[in-house]
Amino acid sequence: MTAPAYNDSSQAAIPARSGQSKWLDRGFRIVTQGFALAVAAVLVIIGIQVTINAWPAIREFGLSFIYTSAWNPVESVYGALPMIYGTLVSSFIALLLAFPLGVGTAIFLSEDFLPAKIRTPLAFMVELLAAIPSVVYGLWGIYVLIPFLKPIGGWLHDTLGWFPLFRTDYIGPGMLPAGIILTVMILPVITAISRDSLTSLPPSLRQASMGMGATRWTTIFRVLIPAGISGIIGGTMLALGRALGETMAVTLLIGNSNNFNISILAPANTIASLMANQFAEASGLQVAALMYAGLVLFLMTLIVNVLAELIIRKLKPY
Amino acid sequence: MNSSHTAESNAQDQKSKEPVFRTEDLNIYYGDFLAVRGVSMEIQPRKITAFIGPSGCGKSTLLRCFNRLNDLIPSFHLKGKAYYHDQDLFADDVDPVAVRRRIGMVFQQPNPFPKSIYNNIAYGARVTGMQIDDMDELVEKSLRQAALWDEVKDKLGANGLSLSGGQQQRLCIARAISTTPDVILMDEPCSSLDPISTLKVEDLLQELTNDYTIVIVTHNMQQATRVADETAFFNAEASDDGKRYGFLVEYGPTERIFSQPQEESTQRYVSGRFG
Ligand SMILES: Nc1ncnc2c1ncn2[C@@H]1O[C@H](COP(=O)(O)OP(=O)(O)OP(=O)(O)O)[C@@H](O)[C@H]1O
Numbered sequence: 069m070t071a072p073a074y075n076d077s078s079q080a081a082i083p084a085r086s087g088q089s090k091w092l093d094r095g096f097r098i099v100t101q102g103f104a105l106a107v108a109a110v111l112v113i114i115g116i117q118v119t120i121n122a123w124p125a126i127r128e129f130g131l132s133f134i135y136t137s138a139w140n141p142v143e144s145v146y147g148a149l150p151m152i153y154g155t156l157v158s159s160f161i162a163l164l165l166a167f168p169l170g171v172g173t174a175i176f177l178s179e180d181f182l183p184a185k186i187r188t189p190l191a192f193m194v195e196l197l198a199a200i201p202s203v204v205y206g207l208w209g210i211y212v213l214i215p216f217l218k219p220i221g222g223w224l225h226d227t228l229g230w231f232p233l234f235r236t237d238y239i240g241p242g243m244l245p246a247g248i249i250l251t252v253m254i255l256p257v258i259t260a261i262s263r264d265s266l267t268s269l270p271p272s273l274r275q276a277s278m279g280m281g282a283t284r285w286t287t288i289f290r291v292l293i294p295a296g297i298s299g300i301i302g303g304t305m306l307a308l309g310r311a312l313g314e315t316m317a318v319t320l321l322i323g324n325s326n327n328f329n330i331s332i333l334a335p336a337n338t339i340a341s342l343m344a345n346q347f348a349e350a351s352g353l354q355v356a357a358l359m360y361a362g363l364v365l366f367l368m369t370l371i372v373n374v375l376a377e378l379i380i381r382k383l384k385p386y
Numbered sequence: 387m388n389s390s391h392t393a394e395s396n397a398q399d400q401k402s403k404e405p406v407f408r409t410e411d412l413n414i415y416y417g418d419f420l421a422v423r424g425v426s427m428e429i430q431p432r433k434i435t436a437f438i439g440p441s442g443c444g445k446s447t448l449l450r451c452f453n454r455l456n457d458l459i460p461s462f463h464l465k466g467k468a469y470y471h472d473q474d475l476f477a478d479d480v481d482p483v484a485v486r487r488r489i490g491m492v493f494q495q496p497n498p499f500p501k502s503i504y505n506n507i508a509y510g511a512r513v514t515g516m517q518i519d520d521m522d523e524l525v526e527k528s529l530r531q532a533a534l535w536d537e538v539k540d541k542l543g544a545n546g547l548s549l550s551g552g553q554q555q556r557l558c559i560a561r562a563i564s565t566t567p568d569v570i571l572m573d574e575p576c577s578s579l580d581p582i583s584t585l586k587v588e589d590l591l592q593e594l595t596n597d598y599t600i601v602i603v604t605h606n607m608q609q610a611t612r613v614a615d616e617t618a619f620f621n622a623e624a625s626d627d628g629k630r631y632g633f634l635v636e637y638g639p640t641e642r643i644f645s646q647p648q649e650e651s652t653q654r655y656v657s658g659r660f661g
């Protein structure tokens with residue numbers, strides 16, 4: 069639209085917008101739109117690139133890649149089931165432990181149990197956990213966590229050995245330590261985001277609930293958490309995304325076994341760790357197979373994010 | 387006008403005459419800031435008591451003491467005494483949760499839960515462990531009393547926050563009366579209501595005085611004269627160090643406060659000539 073002509077009559081008290089301000093507006097919109105599209109384009113290009121590189125393997129193995137468990141570069145047969153299983157289970161262990169811990173910590177840090185002087189540094193320290201390089205986590209896992217888990221793993225096998233998940237004895241590196249290191253690594257993400265979403269709730273909500281004669285706990289669990297649930301779920305899904313893709317710490321702890329074993333006490337492997345281990349020396353069909361595995365991981369993360377979005381939409385209170 | 391006086395004679399036991407709240411030289415602080423100074427007053431049972439006074443003079447602050455909601459404000463502390471019947475409200479062994487179950491509140495800003503309209507009402511009954519045979523009935527009754535039922539009866543599942551401001555305010559009133567507390571504290575409950583809803587709410591207040599004690603903060607002088615049996619006028623004054631604190635100027639039967647105020651400032655305020 070063209071700028072409206074200046075109206076001479078005495079009623080035109082509201083000055084028209086200057087053409088310059090309109091152009092600035094439009095320019096800003098175009099630039100930000102460009103940035104947003106560029107991000108989407110990067111995603112699509114990576115997806116296409118990975119698919120192209122994976123194509124030989126996709127053609128060769130089709131969907132059987134997902135449910136077979138041979139990983140044999142010598143005979144050029146590849147199936148990623150053990151790594152898919154390892155990725156899902158290690159992340160699931162992490163989520164199972166980190167969700168209650170993280171949300172619990174977030175609740176604790178968002179309430180006034182402690183004076184603000186102690187609470188704020190404590191919250192900051194939890195968030196600092198996210199700043200530790202993952203290789204440090206991995207080394208800490210090797211020297212501290214694996215020995216520490218030995219009695220626990222042994223006990224699990226001795227008492228619950230009949231259960232498939234604990235069928236093998238604890239030998240050290242494996243799914244359990246990997247899952248636990250992932251727990252520690254994603255904890256700050258869940259805690260920080262959940263805490264933010266709880267502390268940003270309007271104080272009037274708490275007043276309303278307490279004013280009705282609800283206890284603090286009722287208020288937390290029936291008003292505050294439901295009101296902040298989209299942030300909590302969002303943070304959890306972000307954390308899950310990180311767990312699914314975490315490479316270095318997991319590689320150091322999971323044992324890198326490409327044989328399928330249902331037990332979480334046995335060595336296993338994840339897709340990210342597999343790629344990190346093999347990519348440098350891979351050639352031919354193996355590269356394609358690794359790319360295919362990467363594509364599967366890509367899709368898994370995508371599904372997680374879409375699910376998160378759906379859950380948030382379903383639960384969104386406002 | 388005050389037909390509730392006759393209802394009172396039905397329950398003539400001594401207890402029914404005792405004040406519901408009594409404060410003795412109550413000083414309320416936020417940190418170092420003295421917000422309300424030296425309030426001594428008694429709130430009569432089954433009457434409507436209005437708090438009037440200029441903005442910032444501590445009406446809400448005092449009101450929130452009566453159900454210990456100020457406890458949620460970390461910097462809050464007080465000197466002096468506040469009694470609910472014979473009980474020292476701020477004694478160590480008093481459970482604020484139990485206090486709030488007896489003493490309901492409607493807030494200055496409407497604050498419905500981000501839940502359905504139905505659950506906004508049901509929440510109170512659920513958390514206070516009331517024995518409810520028919521929740522639907524309770525919800526309907528509360529919404530009817532708050533003059534909201536006709537507007538929301540077809541969308542009880544809708545989010546409370548999707549209502550208009552005035553509807554939210556009535557939802558909060560419905561929520562407060564749903565748990566049948568002994569006392570209802572109302573902080574400007576009609577501030578965003580149209581005249582018709584306001585009159586409906588006022589009718590409700592009159593009706594409620596048969597069983598409840600009501601304290602209402604209002605900026606509307608007509609409303610005070612229409613509904614209140616007793617009126618307390620608060621004012622704010624700068625102390626020596628320049629900080630403003632609120633205090634109780636005058637308290638008595640509404641008619642007297644409005645027709646023969648003892649204090650000059652009351653006279654000026656109620657006649658709308660407040661400087
Ligand atoms: N949470 C708080 N922290 C610190 N100071 C507060 C707090 N709430 C109120 N005050 C102060 O206490 C004084 C009284 O406030 P209050 O809200 O009780 O006034 P009010 O009489 O209800 O006013 P209004 O008619 O505008 O609602 C004001 O000076 C205000 O700044």
Ligand SMILES: [Mg+2]
Binds near residue numbers: 445446447494573
């Ligand atoms: Mg107020």
